[in-house]
Amino acid sequence: MxxxxxxxxxxxxxxxxxxxxxxxxxxxxxxxxxxxxxxxxxxxxxxxxxxxxxxxxxxxxxxxxxxxxxxxxxxxxxxxxxxxxPAKLLWDGYRRRLEADRDAEAVIYSLWVDWFEDRNTSATAFAEVLGNDIDHIVAEESDGPLRRAGRVLACSGPVPWPVKQQAYDTALRLPVLHGPLFEGLLASYHDLYGDLEPTAALALLGRLRLPADTPHLAKLRSVLATGHKNHYGSPHAWDDTARGPTD
Incomplete structure (x- = not known):
């Protein structure tokens, strides 16, 4: 600086x-x-x-x-x-700022709308900021890497499901990551470029330890159960679901 x-x-x-x-x-x-x-x-x-x-x-x-x-x-x-x-310098720069105990809005937004929404870069970017070391992060449970994992999961909606599914499954082992995982699933459904497989996403959703009154939990479960992959592919499905207590 x-x-x-x-x-x-x-x-x-x-x-x-x-x-x-x-x-x-x-x-x-x-x-x-x-x-x-x-x-x-x-x-x-x-x-x-x-x-x-x-x-x-x-x-x-x-x-x-x-x-x-x-x-x-x-x-x-x-x-x-x-x-x-240089890839090491580029992605080290992102990882360090995602781990820092300070606001990372600019970096998170960059990942979401630039690197993750672009199918030419989403797989590499996701692997570099999380996918390559998610097993180590979950095993070590260190503050900085966990902070990075939570931030990446929450904005990973546009990442193709086959690219992120293994990281999602691994992150499931740590309850502290269940909130960001839910945010990632919700974005995977609602983001214009969001991507998920309804059956696999529903199974993962069912294993998350979340408060019963988590906003949008009931609706997401319902649309996934009926096979919907993305809000923009079925724009009325979300509103047609039975309303939960906080939806």
Missing amino acids: EDARRWLAERDVVEAREGWVDAEEPDRPLTANEVAHSWAGEVLTDECLDVAERVRLAFGLLDLLDDYWVTCEIRLADRGSQGPL
């Missing part, structure tokens, strides 16, 4: 009480989003840095600004003509 702050300062962009300012327009405060749009792409094309330095600096900029647009530029750099970025 400090390296990113220095890099911006070298370009006369510094923090101020109202946010950020550019020396060329010192009387006009800048938002973090404006700084991200102006400079995140520049970080990733800075010819004074090698590619590893660019990636590390970009993630430092993400920590500093906490703005989703930085993740967009990281993805564009990876998927663009100069990519791919």
Whole structure:
């Protein structure tokens, strides 16, 4: 983060009480989003840095600004003509921020709408942030990795069911992950790009230890039992189910 702050300062962009300012327009405060749009792409094309330095600096900029647009530029750099970025650096950057005990909204949103919704990247992204080490996470039960697992499961709706099913089944062994698993199942049904197999999802749902009054639990169970795979494929099915006490 400090390296990113220095890099911006070298370009006369510094923090101020109202946010950020550019020396060329010192009387006009800048938002973090404006700084991200102006400079995140520049970080990733800075010819004074090698590619590893660019990636590390970009993630430092993400920590500093906490703005989703930085993740967009990281993805564009990876998927663009100069990519791919070094996979270890890229996915270590995501994993570390998913494990951190601080807000991770930008990173989670990036996974959901960019990496997971894209069928060209969803399998690799899911494997890198969870699938490859879910067995170790469940066995070790360490705070950071469990935090990462919960965040990934909750936003994994768009990941194809065959890609995520084994991780779901493994996560089922830890009750602390049952809440995020339910969120993942719910998103798998409701997300425009959500994916699930109704029979397998219903069986998994039946093994989750959840409060009986969990919002939407009864409705999700009902639509899965009748074989529906996605809300947008059967838009009336959800409302046609019998209403539970909190639905």
